[in-house]
Amino acid sequence: MSITQSTVSLYSLENYKFGVKDPQPEEDPSVAARLNRLQNEYEKYGIRRTVEGVLVVHEHNHPHVLLLQIANTFFKLPGDALKPGEDEIEGLKLRLSQKLSPASQVGLDTSDWEVGELLSIWYRPNFENFMYPYIPAHITKPKEMKKIFLIHLPEKKTFSVPKNMKLLAVPLFELYDNSARYGPQLAALPHLLSRFNYVYS
């Protein structure tokens, strides 16, 4: 008897094309403004649900994660907060298209995103910057819950990146043990991705 290990196909970075589209400015001008908006929305709608996607490619058979770099400083996964009542999988596909699909006059095509395994869940206990991969003791009402999903990429795809951001393929060995540069959520991706059986092509 053996537990089946999920197999994930990874394609070479060279298989993907990268274009540019109009800038998408950050919604909040400062961290304080962001936490303030979180609090206002929490009072109206309750807990914020955020979804993010981990897009993995390979170079020389080593997995690389596609990260957005904003203004040459911080890194983040594509994704965003959902609207109240919005489905998390469909909502994640829509956010991925808004951020990474070519602009189109006929509306965004969300059909070629395949949302795969849930990798981790992060909780924000207070209207503060800290998040944890568990609900801290004595916290009954977290203010935000972020789910991070593995995205199964197709063999080929064209991405289009807002002009104020870069999309970088960052190797696992660069993320590992490097929360000083990438923060605790991104630095944990190598651990979370280790359970899959990768097929490189």
Added chain:
Amino acid sequence: MSITQSTVSLYSLENYKFGVKDPQPEEDPSVAARLNRLQNEYEKYGIRRTVEGVLVVHEHNHPHVLLLQIANTFFKLPGDALKPGEDEIEGLKLRLSQKLSPASQVGLDTSDWEVGELLSIWYRPNFENFMYPYIPAHITKPKEMKKIFLIHLPEKKTFSVPKNMKLLAVPLFELYDNSARYGPQLAALPHLLSRFNYVYS
């Protein structure tokens, strides 16, 4: 459409009983001896396959992991290296019984261990202490592969711990961001356990 989140039942630490049995000395007297044995066995049998189990209970609805503490110093998960050709799930059940089940004259009962989800895989690229949650670039033949599985504990159970060890219930908030004390493998457990939906009883 929504990805189903696995539900895991956690029972209170008070549900479990803990006894003592004969000591089980470490197989190798030093780190150097351990790496030396790894190298000798690698030359005979190839890659070492190690399996470990994560046993989770709760106190006040916060998950705690059962860790073995050896000689009042380092912490480890129950589990061990498999023999060449040994099945990993049956082999893990046997190691858990050897370490944690009451001694018995009629042979060890391995039937009440339920090996669940694969949480992470660690690789040892060289005959050295370092392990990584991925195969490092340019490494074609790792020397050891360690799989860490979630164990689904029954509602009640009696453990029996070798006299030279302690079995401690360590809360996730103590492990988190604490590789200085617990090492990178144990400090990553909160991340790896975050994707489950826990039901506390």
